[in-house]
Amino acid sequence: MTAPLISIQQVSKKFFEQEVLNQISLDIQKGEIIAILGKSGCGKSTLLNLVGGFEQPSTGQVLLDNQIVTKASKRCIMLMQNYGLLPWRSAQKNVELALEGEALSKIERQQRAQHYLKLVGLEDRLSALPSELSGGMQQRVAIARALAIHPEVILMDEPFAALDTFTRYYLQDELLAIQKEERTTILLVTHDIDEAIYLADRIFIMSPNPGRIHREIHVRSTKPRDRADSEFQHFREVIFNEFHFTQPQDTIEYNI
Ligand SMILES: Nc1ncnc2c1ncn2[C@@H]1O[C@H](COP(=O)(O)OP(=O)(O)OP(=O)(O)O)[C@@H](O)[C@H]1O
Ligand SMILES: [Mg+2]
Structure with missing residues (x-):
């Protein structure tokens, strides 16, 4: 196994007294596409900001190519939510x-x-x-x-959220084609479960308060994937079940 391009090592992040991320550890190999799914506020954007060097961890460290990330660099580009x-x-x-x-x-x-x-x-x-x-x-x-x-890593925070379905599908395919050619490593935050399954080699589901990695899902089927086939459906179910699993807790909160 080669050394990971990105290594997130026991990273926790506090904003004032609020612990937003707790003990996140995650290795990403060159050329992988990683999707991060999780409810609003669970720390997804914060995690991307730490990898991009826009924020510093409270404890733990992020390595890019074995070097501790201390500031933003052109090797690792953030695709802005607001363009x-x-x-x-x-x-x-x-x-x-x-x-x-x-x-x-x-x-x-x-x-x-x-x-x-x-x-x-x-x-x-x-x-x-x-x-x-x-x-x-x-x-x-x-x-x-x-x-x-030509960055080595692209960090994407809901890159296609504002697009209509057809443009989104078109750009997802373009992204895959370019990524295959250039072996760019992509860390993608999305709220779109299908997008995660269509693009990612691994999907991480985060749980909130404080943000933790709740589950890792390997999607090994070859790309381009067929959104209509049974394997795709299987992954949809697995992911829906993960979110369903955390539902009762939220319902109680809302009822108080
Ligand atoms: N610079 C900051 N200062 C203080 N608190 C912050 C800061 N950035 C984020 N937070 C808090 O950290 C938590 C996680 O925020 P973050 O933006 O990472 O969530 P997210 O998972 O990306 O949510 P969304 O899906 O809504 O984009 C939130 O409670 C947010 O208020
Ligand atoms: Mg966010």
């Missing part, structure tokens, strides 16, 4: 901007930006400003920008 596009720059310029620190000529930068915008189906909107694009298109620009940097 993070500059409104006065065109789609193409937004992607080019992310490439500015790289050893590329102007032409190479333009070509790379166009390549990834084409991959996400925006080749005819290169010069559009974010305000001239739909929410889904803006999200696609943000995805193109993240991919164009």
Whole structure:
């Protein structure tokens, strides 16, 4: 077994007195797609922020390629929930901007930006400003920008949540194709159980207060997966049952 690319080691995180994450340990190999599922507030985004170096653990550590993560780096890119596009720059310029620190000529930068915008189906909107694009298109620009940097790790916080079903399916397939080609490691937070089963090699279900890893599920079926087949259905049931399992406790809380 090779050394993991990401190693989350007994990580706990407190915000003031509130313990948000408790003793999270998780190793991720290069090229894996990991999905994290869990109820609102269970610490999913906090976990991504720790891996990305945007927050520091209260105890424990996160290693990227055997180095302790102490700050954000271009090796590990966060795909923002709110796109993070500059409104006065065109789609193409937004992607080019992310490439500015790289050893590329102007032409190479333009070509790379166009390549990834084409991959996400925006080749005819290169010069559009974010305000001239739909929410889904803006999200696609943000995805193109993240991919164009060729990061080793992409952290995705509900990347497709705002998209219609068809765009979401299309982008899920694009993501798989690109990921296969570039062996990018992806850590994906999603509320969409089907999305987790469709994309992930392993799914982690978190439980809240404080956030812990409740269950790990290996999805070994080959990709692309068939959302309609019995194996997919099996994983849906397994995951639904996990959430059902925690239901009575919540019901009692709401009834008080
Ligand atoms: N910077 C912060 N300061 C104080 N508390 C925070 C901070 N960030 C998160 N929290 C708290 O930590 C808990 C977990 O938040 P987090 O955003 O990680 O949850 P989440 O699982 O991503 O939820 P959602 O599914 O709603 O996005 C919440 O109770 C939240 O209020
Ligand atoms: Mg969140």
